[in-house]
Amino acid sequence: MIKKALISTCILMQVTSTAFEDDFELLLESQSTPAPMWSGVYEANIVAIDGHDRAALGSNQFVRLESQSYLLQGEWVNHAQIDFDYVDNQSALSMFTPSPVVDRKLDATWQDEHSHHQWLGQLDWSYWQRRFSRSSLTLGRQPITIGLGRIFSPIDPLGAFNIFDLDRLYKSGVDAIKYDYFFPNTVQTQSVITVNNNGHVNLLQTLKGSLQQGVWLLTLANRESQQYASLSTQHFINWLNVDAYAEYLYGDLSQTSKQLFEQSSQQRMLLGLSRKLGANGMLTIEWTQQTLAAETASDYLLWQKRYAQSNISNLGIAKRYMAVSFTDEWSDLTRYELLAIQNLIDNHVNISAVITHSASDNLQIRLALAYTPQKGQRNSEFEQFSDLLQFGIRYYF
Numbered sequence: 001m002i003k004k005a006l007i008s009t010c011i012l013m014q015v016t017s018t019a020f021e022d023d024f025e026l027l028l029e030s031q032s033t034p035a036p037m038w039s040g041v042y043e044a045n046i047v048a049i050d051g052h053d054r055a056a057l058g059s060n061q062f063v064r065l066e067s068q069s070y071l072l073q074g075e076w077v078n079h080a081q082i083d084f085d086y087v088d089n090q091s092a093l094s095m096f097t098p099s100p101v102v103d104r105k106l107d108a109t110w111q112d113e114h115s116h117h118q119w120l121g122q123l124d125w126s127y128w129q130r131r132f133s134r135s136s137l138t139l140g141r142q143p144i145t146i147g148l149g150r151i152f153s154p155i156d157p158l159g160a161f162n163i164f165d166l167d168r169l170y171k172s173g174v175d176a177i178k179y180d181y182f183f184p185n186t187v188q189t190q191s192v193i194t195v196n197n198n199g200h201v202n203l204l205q206t207l208k209g210s211l212q213q214g215v216w217l218l219t220l221a222n223r224e225s226q227q228y229a230s231l232s233t234q235h236f237i238n239w240l241n242v243d244a245y246a247e248y249l250y251g252d253l254s255q256t257s258k259q260l261f262e263q264s265s266q267q268r269m270l271l272g273l274s275r276k277l278g279a280n281g282m283l284t285i286e287w288t289q290q291t292l293a294a295e296t297a298s299d300y301l302l303w304q305k306r307y308a309q310s311n312i313s314n315l316g317i318a319k320r321y322m323a324v325s326f327t328d329e330w331s332d333l334t335r336y337e338l339l340a341i342q343n344l345i346d347n348h349v350n351i352s353a354v355i356t357h358s359a360s361d362n363l364q365i366r367l368a369l370a371y372t373p374q375k376g377q378r379n380s381e382f383e384q385f386s387d388l389l390q391f392g393i394r395y396y397f
Contacts, residue, residue: 036069041169045366045392049092056386058087060096064170066125074130074137079170083120090115092386098122101159102311103174103202104141105195125173135181141173144192146206146219148232148245151323151339152288154268155219155230155249157313158194158204163321163341186210196311200224211235214245224311225254228266243274260306266292268315281328286321293319297346297379317381320344333358341382348380349373364394 042063049056062083069076085096093116110121127140146156153160159172176194183189192204204221214235221228228251236243247270258264272286294303294317303317315321325339337354352370359365368390372382 040065041396043394045390048389050387056087056089056092060085076128079125086117101172103194103196105175138178143171148234150284151286154270227252245272284325286323289320318343318345346380348382350382362396
């Protein structure tokens with residue numbers, strides 16, 4: 001997807017404040033046998049790009065097909081996607097290429113690139129899931145979300161959304177075995193085994209539990225000879241009518257990563273507040289900090305090279321960020337979403353907005369904008385990406 005901070009499109013899809021990744025109630029109730037079915041979504045956009053060299057016009061389209069069928073007392077789900085992208089400026093074509101997903105043993109991606117256009121095809125999800133009375137087993141390429149962050153994902157190493165991703169309609173799948181078990185006292189364990197593009201096996205174990213008005217999450221992981229632990233908590237504060245959450249991660253780096261980053265460990269912190277405004281409005285504020293990142297704008301290129309040579313996910317290349325998002329409805333059919341992210345190292349701000357109108361039960365009309373106000377020289381992380389305006393449709397079938 002286009003690497004631009006227009007990420008407010010589906011912020012609420014990343015995680016909810018009081019629910020686990022798999023809903024506890026739905027997992028335990030009896031399930032009827034699903035009938036074989038096909039569905040999908042088609043999206044087409046016209047894109048205007050204000051690049052550093054010159055402006056460009058283009059179009060990006062994709063069709064995503066989903067199949068669901070019953071197999072061996074479980075559900076078999078497949079998502080295949082085909083993209084077509086065109087721009088009149090060849091240098092801007094790379095903006096449409098999706099980022100590689102580390103935790104995939106098989107590529108399952110096809111690309112045909114020309115001077116001004118490209119075709120992309122991929123099998124993004126392909127998994128089998130069987131649910132038992134108090135557990136669930138999922139095998140194959142599947143989406144997995146770890147953490148409580150609504151905008152940033154500091155503790156999620158499994159294909160987390162990049163803060164510069166344009167479209168958050170679907171989370172990328174990773175090649176994994178996942179087993180969820182629910183204890184009677186509303187405590188859930190989740191065990192995940194993934195295989196990455198180097199053929200290495202990675203392990204991740206989570207323990208989730210309920211508080212009186214919130215949740216907590218403990219995560220332990222072993223990835224590329226790197227061990228890390230994280231703790232997350234969320235609590236609803238009645239007297240403020242605010243949903244507050246926090247996350248902390250500590251990781252012991254491998255010998256290779258120590259030489260690459262010139263540090264022996266990494267830490268990440270997240271503080272967030274979310275408050276409902278009016279009938280359908282939602283205001284979210286997040287602050288995050290990471291140690292494996294640039295302390296000055298002059299270090300941006302250095303940290304980009306280090307991340308490119310490692311399998312460590314990043315939240316951007318600066319040490320600290322602040323983000324504010326607001327979503328609301330103008331009417332029952334029209335919704336708008338606003339997002340501002342500030343790089344606290346160079347104080348540049350990226351602003352994005354999305355307006356979605358439901359023209360029918362299946363058809364949405366979308367207008368999207370991403371813009372970085374210039375402040376002096378082009379030394380911001382955000383200014384490395386082009387401003388853009390996108391107008392298009394999304395049709396579900």
